[in-house]
Amino acid sequence: MQKTTHFGFKDIATEDKQDMVRGVFDSVANKYDLMNDVLSFGAHRLWKHYAINVANVKTGDKVLDIAGGTGDLARAFAQKVGDSGQVVLTDINAAMLNEGRKNLIDKGTCGVQFVQLNGEQIAFADNSFDCVSIAFGLRNVTDKQQCINEMHRVLKPGGCLLILEFSKTDNALLEKFYDFYSFKVMPELGKIIANDEESYRYLAESIRKHPDQETLKKMVLDAQFALCEYHNLSGGIVALHKGIKAQ
Amino acid sequence: MKEVVLERALNFLLQDGKFDVRPLDGKTLHFSMLDFPLDANFICTNNRIFVSKDAPQNIDVDIKLKASVFLALLQGGDLTELLRQDEIIINGDVKSAQLLVDLLQQVPLDLEELLSVWIGDIGAHQLVKLARKLKATERPISAIKDKISNFLIAPSRHS
Numbered sequence: 001m002q003k004t005t006h007f008g009f010k011d012i013a014t015e016d017k018q019d020m021v022r023g024v025f026d027s028v029a030n031k032y033d034l035m036n037d038v039l040s041f042g043a044h045r046l047w048k049h050y051a052i053n054v055a056n057v058k059t060g061d062k063v064l065d066i067a068g069g070t071g072d073l074a075r076a077f078a079q080k081v082g083d084s085g086q087v088v089l090t091d092i093n094a095a096m097l098n099e100g101r102k103n104l105i106d107k108g109t110c111g112v113q114f115v116q117l118n119g120e121q122i123a124f125a126d127n128s129f130d131c132v133s134i135a136f137g138l139r140n141v142t143d144k145q146q147c148i149n150e151m152h153r154v155l156k157p158g159g160c161l162l163i164l165e166f167s168k169t170d171n172a173l174l175e176k177f178y179d180f181y182s183f184k185v186m187p188e189l190g191k192i193i194a195n196d197e198e199s200y201r202y203l204a205e206s207i208r209k210h211p212d213q214e215t216l217k218k219m220v221l222d223a224q225f226a227l228c229e230y231h232n233l234s235g236g237i238v239a240l241h242k243g244i245k246a247q
Numbered sequence: 248m249k250e251v252v253l254e255r256a257l258n259f260l261l262q263d264g265k266f267d268v269r270p271l272d273g274k275t276l277h278f279s280m281l282d283f284p285l286d287a288n289f290i291c292t293n294n295r296i297f298v299s300k301d302a303p304q305n306i307d308v309d310i311k312l313k314a315s316v317f318l319a320l321l322q323g324g325d326l327t328e329l330l331r332q333d334e335i336i337i338n339g340d341v342k343s344a345q346l347l348v349d350l351l352q353q354v355p356l357d358l359e360e361l362l363s364v365w366i367g368d369i370g371a372h373q374l375v376k377l378a379r380k381l382k383a384t385e386r387p388i389s390a391i392k393d394k395i396s397n398f399l400i401a402p403s404r405h406s
Contacts, residue, residue, distance in 0.1 A: 053251065053255060054251055054254075056254065056295050056297060058258070058261075058294075058295060059262070130293060157292075158273070158292030159292075159293070160297070226290075226303040226305075227288075227297075227299060227301055227302075227303040229300060231251070242297075244290055244297055244303070246303075247273040
């Protein structure tokens with residue numbers, strides 16, 4: 001029997017998801033930052049800033065940013081680790097990685113390495129990084145558990161995993177507003193600004209299909225992390241999961 | 248959120264290189280208050296410290312104490328003296344506990360402000376006041392010795 005997974009609210013063959021997600025991000029890559037600012041009212045910058053602060057990254061550290069897209073986190077990490085450290089920005093999507101490279105060059109950030117890779121098969125040796133992050137990328141990965149397992153593998157013992165992702169709010173009123181905004185306003189804005197309604201409908205749907213805070217925490221612990229805790233941001237619309245690899 | 252603030256402050260001290268936490272590497276220290284629903288885990292790894300509400304499976308040093316004693320410690324109280332007075336219960340390596348306490352004592356935190364979030368302004372003020380009293384009386388023997396010495400050196404001041 002054919003294995004299926006979800007693509008937004010649709011059920012599709014597992015092997016098709018990667019290409020379909022690639023199609024979405026090829027389409028939105030050049031307007032990605034602008035759309036993030038418009039759709040989140042700039043809040044995505046605060047969420048990322050919070051993640052950077054929680055990461056506990058120091059001068060000389062090695063950091064891997066999975067699905068790093070346009071490079072917001074990589075730029076902040078590069079400032080933290082300094083010249084003696086190393087930041088690797090990765091994305092499965094070449095268009096997003098190119099946007100990231102352009103962004104970092106425009107903003108004068110040097111020393112970041114760019115690698116096109118799939119988060120389910122991270123092409124780095126075991127125990128290589130002090131910190132591995134994935135921001136707003138995990139929900140697009142076909143096999144999320146495999147991706148978390150891989151991030152665990154490449155982390156050094158005692159290293160820190162950060163997963164910043166949309167999640168579930170437990171405030172009923174906020175949830176109603178959020179549903180209306182996601183399914184009615186977001187696709188319309190996508191149509192007006194990026195001329196792409198369908199991609200933004202997928203983004204809203206993929207958020208609803210993503211595991212909630214406790215489920216994701218369990219997945220992190222299942223990957224043999226010694227500890228996992230999460231911080232709800234903006235009433236749980238976004239959650240930051242932090243895992244520590246056992247020593 | 249409070250854990251993040253404390254974690255940032257601790258690691259700022261470490262980044263400065265003023266403190267060597269290598270002896271704590273790979274250890275998890277758990278602080279819990281006997282009279283207050285407040286727990287914190289200090290996970291020391293790769294020359295940095297993570298502060299978390301959640302505890303990993305293996306805890307190396309378990310420190311139980313009253314909230315006022317914890318505050319007294321943070322305000323510079325002597326761990327050995329408080330241990331002698333049975334104000335603190337430590338399961339595990341006392342040296343590690345001492346090292347973490349030394350580090351915590353250097354964190355510039357407004358404890359009253361921090362506590363007021365949980366127990367209100369009045370409660371926080373009373374607790375900090377109690378901690379100050381405790382810290383002042385934590386060396387009863389040394390205090391008596393000091394008083395006697397002062398009296399012997401300058402008896403006229405005490406008459």
